[in-house]
Amino acid sequence: MSIWLRKAAAPLVAVIILSVPAVSSCVDRRETPPGGPANIILFIGDGMGIAHLTAARIACGKLHMERFEVAGLLTTWSSDELVTDSAASATAMATGVKTRNGSISVDPGGTPLRTVIELAEERGMRTGLVSLCSVTHATPAAFASHVADRDDNLEIARQMALGGVDVLIGGGLEYFLPATAGGSARTDTCDPMAALRERMAVVTSIDELRESGGKGPVAAFLAQNHPGPVGERDYTLAELTDIAVTALSSRGNGFFLMVEGSQIDWEAHDNNAGGVVLETVDFDRAVGAGLDFAEKNGRTLVIVAADHETGGFALLGGSLQRAEISSYDFSTEGHTASMVPLLAFGPNAEDFGGIHDNAWLGGKLISLIGFGK
Ligand SMILES: [Zn+2]
Structure with a gap:
């Protein structure tokens, strides 16, 4: 299966060949079991707007995200800007409170906000963060640290190591290694790696993660800083x-x-439509893995959201039969204020239909934590 991508008013610039297996048929709507969800999996497609989703749909013919039983939209603005950044939007989804662009789970005045993960830990639940960037980057950071400046990777790593997250998978090894270690980005005497090793297995490759993963608490650093794009990742x-x-x-x-x-x-951000499709398809398959678990488990709420739209991406022409996007355009290399998708499956999924704000989503997740225990 191939997808042809052509920027508007320009010659053909990219041909992306995708091997996309068929998506299983839609599942039946399930009755909400008494007591609400025991588990929650929140998928965040960073920058994933409606057009990004649609482009992946054209490439695949069918997405796992079409298996959801409830759909809605999220508004994403921050407390100080119509157009949010990932830090402020992730803070809203992690805490239920809007903050300034650049802030990580502190309110506009700088006061720390309790996150849904911290509440889950208080309730005796296990918690996890998985990302395809440094785990200290804005989106995962907002769930497990509190800093006024999203670029304060060293402090974010310190807080994450001392926190209670049970599964931490992504990049960012350089921020956790002590300054005395080769490849460390630290300039202080803090040793987050030692703190992590006191409470969990720590691995630094996908092969080690495959061996040790699934057996209990684990931190896996798959890159010094950010992992490469989809074509360079061996997982x-x-x-x-x-x-x-x-x-x-x-x-x-x-x-x-x-x-x-x-x-x-x-x-x-790079206005690379082919890359958008490949990363969105990789994300969609992860959502499918979450749905597979939720269908079997029966007490798992799965949510898909995005923190904001990126690129002002527009699909202007093509063919479903040929999986072809013959014309597209981006209106910006930054973020936009457009609403983004919100999908829900499992116990309490019906609560998520309609148009909501990202801070509402955070508040809703917090209200559901521990509800089903
Ligand atoms: Zn961005």
Whole structure:
């Protein structure tokens, strides 16, 4: 199956060949079991707007995201800007409170905000973060740290190491290594790696993660800073999701897991339509892995959201039969204020239909934590 991509008013610039297996048929709507969800998996497609989703749909013929039973839209603005950044939007989704662009789970005045992951830990649930960027980057950071400046990677790593997240998978090794270690980006005496090793297995390659993953708490650093794009990664986000879910569900006390498709945003910043499609398809397969678990488990709420739209991406022409986008355009190399998708499956999914704000989503997740125990 191939997808042809052509920027508007320009010659053909890219041909992307995708091998996309068929998506299984839609599942039946399930009755909400009494007590609400025991587990929550929140998928965040960074920068994933409606057009990004549509482009992946054209490429694949069918998406796992079409298996959801409830759909809605999210508004994404921050407390100080119509157009949000990932830090402010992730803060809204992690805490239920809007903040300034650049802030990580502190309010506009700088006061720390309790996150859904911290609440889940208080309730005795296991927690996990999976991303395709440094785990200290804005989206995962907002769930497990509190800093006024999203670029303060050293402090974010310190807080994450001392926190309670049970499964941490992504890039960012350089921020966790002590300054005395080769490849460290640290300039202080803090040793986040030692703090992590006190409470979990720590691995630095996908092969080690495959061996140790799923057996309990684990931190896996798959890159010094950010992992490469989809063509350079020797694992899929779906595989990382499966490992995280296995580890978190091995003890029956419920879990909260956030999985980020981090690089949809970066490809859209680059106005690279082919990259947007490939990263969105990789994200969609991870969502499929989460849905597969939720269908079997029966007490898992799966949510798909995005933090903002990136690129002002527009699809202007093509063919479904040929999986071809013959004309497209981007209106910006930055973010936009357009609404983004919100999908829900499982217990309490019906609560998520309609148009909501990203801070509403955070508040809703917090209200559901521990509800089903
Ligand atoms: Zn961005």
